[in-house]
Amino acid sequence: MWRAALTELVATALLMFTLTSSIISCLDSQDVDPKLLVALAVFIIAFLFLMATVPLSGGHMSHVFTFIACLKGLITLARASIYVLAQCVGSIMGFLLIRRVRNHQTAHKYYLGGCTINANGATSAVSRETALILEFSCTFVVLFVGVTVGFDKKRCKELGLAVVCGVVAGVVAGAMALAVFVSVTVTGQAGYAGVGLNPARCLGPALLEGGVLWDGHWVFWFGPFLACIVYYAYSINMPN
Known part of the structure; x- marks a missing residue:
């Protein structure tokens, strides 16, 4: 468990660094229109990291996947808690790297990843209501598409680990890229880079930059976790 948690910490730090950069x-x-570039970057990076980490720790790198895995009984509460802690520390480490290597003006313009919620009427962000709806709906899409495939034990036994890793990585990465593309298209604001699909993504910037990043920060936690609960309630009633 500790080696898997260390994998989650290192992978989350590197994921935050490469993805946000x-x-x-x-x-x-x-x-003129960087939305497709953002979605493509999300797909490629998420696919590579999932391929590397799924066999080692399950490839969570996100509180969302850890929480839903715990709800489904695939991991214990103790392992889930350690994973979440590792992901939080990894997020902080990843954004410390970004802060050191990125141009300060550019990093400040996009708030180290675009996690601004318009709590004070700022024009470079989105409203809390819009962000919450996007976090919930896009996280549910990723869970519906990715988790339904990735947590299918019968399919895992039939296809084997290598094939399952490729399928899960492709499906989850594709769903994440689609969710980010949709959210960026809807908002189109410099201070908001689309849905996080992972509360740890905006935890690091909020701790390091503070200020406006704490306004509405709860949205990045409440939306995904609500989506997990709704998806779990839906999945237990799905036919086997």
């Missing part, structure tokens, strides 16, 4: 670069590029 890529998203900032896409948003700061001269491309």
Whole structure:
């Protein structure tokens, strides 16, 4: 369990570093419409990290997947708690790296990943209501598509570990890219880089930058966890 938790910590830190840096670069590029670039970056990076970590720790790297795995009884509450702690520490480490290597002006413009919620009427963000709806609906889409495939024990036995890793990585990464693309298309604000699908994504920036990033920060936690609960209630009534 501890080795798996260490994998989650390192993987989450590197995921936050590479994914957020890529998203900032896409948003700061001269491309007229960077939305497709952001979605493509999310797909490629998420796919590679999932392929590397699914056999080692389950490839969670997100409180969302850890929480739903715990609800479904695939991991214990103790393991889930350690995973969540590791992911939080990994998020902080990843954004510390970004803070050190990125141009400060660029990093500040996109608030280290675009986690701004319009709690004070700022024009560079989205409203709490919009962000909450996006977090809930997009997280539910990722769970409905990715978890339904990835947590299918019968299919895992039939296909084997190698094939399952590829299928899960592709499906989950694709669902995440679709969710980010939809949310960025809906909002189109520099201070908001789409749904987080992972509370840890915005925890690091909030702790490091503070200020406006704490306004409405609860949305990045409540929306995904509510989606997990609703998806779990739906999944237990699904036919086997």
